[in-house]
Amino acid sequence: MQFTGQTEYDHENSSLKKGVLLCNLGTPDAPTPKALRTYLRQFLSDYRVIGIPKLLWWVILNLVILPFRPKSSAKLYQQVWTDQGSPLLVTAKAQQKKLQQRFDQQFGEGQVPVALGMRYGNPSIESAIQQLTDQNVRDIVVLPLYPQYCAATAGSTWDALADTLKKYRWVPSVRFINGYHTTDGYLTALAASIQQQIDKTGMPDKIILSFHGTPESYLKQGDPYHCFCHQTTRLVTERLGLEKDQVMTTFQSRFGKAAWLQPYTDKTLQALPEQGVKNILIACPGFSADCLETIEEIDAEGRETFMHAGGEQFHYIPALNDRDDHIDGLYDLVTKNFS
Numbered sequence: 001m002q003f004t005g006q007t008e009y010d011h012e013n014s015s016l017k018k019g020v021l022l023c024n025l026g027t028p029d030a031p032t033p034k035a036l037r038t039y040l041r042q043f044l045s046d047y048r049v050i051g052i053p054k055l056l057w058w059v060i061l062n063l064v065i066l067p068f069r070p071k072s073s074a075k076l077y078q079q080v081w082t083d084q085g086s087p088l089l090v091t092a093k094a095q096q097k098k099l100q101q102r103f104d105q106q107f108g109e110g111q112v113p114v115a116l117g118m119r120y121g122n123p124s125i126e127s128a129i130q131q132l133t134d135q136n137v138r139d140i141v142v143l144p145l146y147p148q149y150c151a152a153t154a155g156s157t158w159d160a161l162a163d164t165l166k167k168y169r170w171v172p173s174v175r176f177i178n179g180y181h182t183t184d185g186y187l188t189a190l191a192a193s194i195q196q197q198i199d200k201t202g203m204p205d206k207i208i209l210s211f212h213g214t215p216e217s218y219l220k221q222g223d224p225y226h227c228f229c230h231q232t233t234r235l236v237t238e239r240l241g242l243e244k245d246q247v248m249t250t251f252q253s254r255f256g257k258a259a260w261l262q263p264y265t266d267k268t269l270q271a272l273p274e275q276g277v278k279n280i281l282i283a284c285p286g287f288s289a290d291c292l293e294t295i296e297e298i299d300a301e302g303r304e305t306f307m308h309a310g311g312e313q314f315h316y317i318p319a320l321n322d323r324d325d326h327i328d329g330l331y332d333l334v335t336k337n338f339s
């Protein structure tokens with residue numbers, strides 16, 4: 001095997017830099033069945049995401065999922081697609097740009113490059129590492145933008161990073177941030193985003209914090225994600241000075257027939273109005289950027305479910321996206337991890 005390396009390196013005068021790699025899940029290149037097939041094939045072939053025996057899963061993926069899902073998913077993506085592209089990627093680029101500006105202000109222009117790499121699709125983690133090492137970065141802080149660690153997300157990002165770096169002759173120093181849900185920067189920004197909504201539309205009957213689900217079996221096998229979601233709810237509830245019963249944790253985006261983490265967001269939204277809960281705020285603190293799962297599944301579908309079930313007020317609180325306090329939190333997190 002041929003390793004990746006630079007041959008024109010100047011041993012005396014080149015300055016070795018620190019750099020930042022922001023990662024997120026990734027998104028299809030276009031809202032079309034063809035692009036969805038490529039994206040879903042890569043995503044759903046990841047054993048960290050679907051942990052069932054590989055041969056069995058290959059059959060299900062190729063004969064049951066890929067012939068149908070790309071078409072139905074493409075329709076959903078068409079509803080959220082913008083002129084600039086998929087919301088997840090548009091926001092990830094805005095986060096990268098703002099964070100780069102913060103580093104430029106503090107350390108001088110281009111002294112700490114910030115790159116963006118997606119776990120699935122484009123821009124890839126491999127291309128982002130190449131961009132950094134081309135700029136002489138030899139010390140990288142890797143920040144997967146998932147506040148609550150989960151093997152299917154941060155764990156999988158680690159795998160992609162390792163797959164890339166094992167091809168390098170000169171492997172950089174790496175600091176991998178596997179989660180950040182207890183950090184002050186994250187909790188401050190999350191609490192502020194909720195408080196701003198309360199100030200605008202009043203105290204609701206209930207605040208729902210909806211996290212992406214995983215199969216229940218992952219929890220039983222030792223994944224801490226479920227616990228970290230509940231911990232997030234507890235910490236943000238304390239910061240807002242609210243009582244426990246004013247805030248509820250739910251799990252969304254179920255996939256397939258097996259049991260996933262509960263309570264399910266969609267079933268909860270359907271049931272709440274009958275229990276007298278007619279005015280809600282809902283946020284998705286596990287998503288650092290708005291995407292299909294928040295814009296379509298929660299703000300559109302979830303809203304419709306709740307209002308049809310007799311709900312009166314439904315306010316979706318956007319993800320932290322490129323809010324200044326979010327970028328401040330990410331900047332603190334990265335710099336605290338500089339060696």
Ligand SMILES: C=CC1=C(C)c2cc3[nH]c(cc4nc(cc5[nH]c(cc1n2)c(C)c5CCC(=O)O)C(CCC(=O)O)=C4C)c(C)c3C=C
Nearest residue numbers: 025026027028049073088150152153212214255291292293
């Ligand atoms: C099938 C298993 C899946 C697991 C486990 C899973 C975990 C998981 N995912 C996110 C974040 C996102 N998921 C997104 C989309 C998405 N997720 C799955 C499946 C699993 N996710 C699928 C098949 C899809 C694609 C859409 C669809 O066809 O339904 C996204 C949005 C991407 C976008 O382009 O907008 C995000 C973000 C987390 C945080 C997580 C575990 C904690």
Ligand SMILES: [Fe+2]
Nearest residue numbers: 025212253293
């Ligand atoms: Fe997902």
Ligand SMILES: [Fe+2]
Nearest residue numbers: 253292293297
């Ligand atoms: Fe979904």
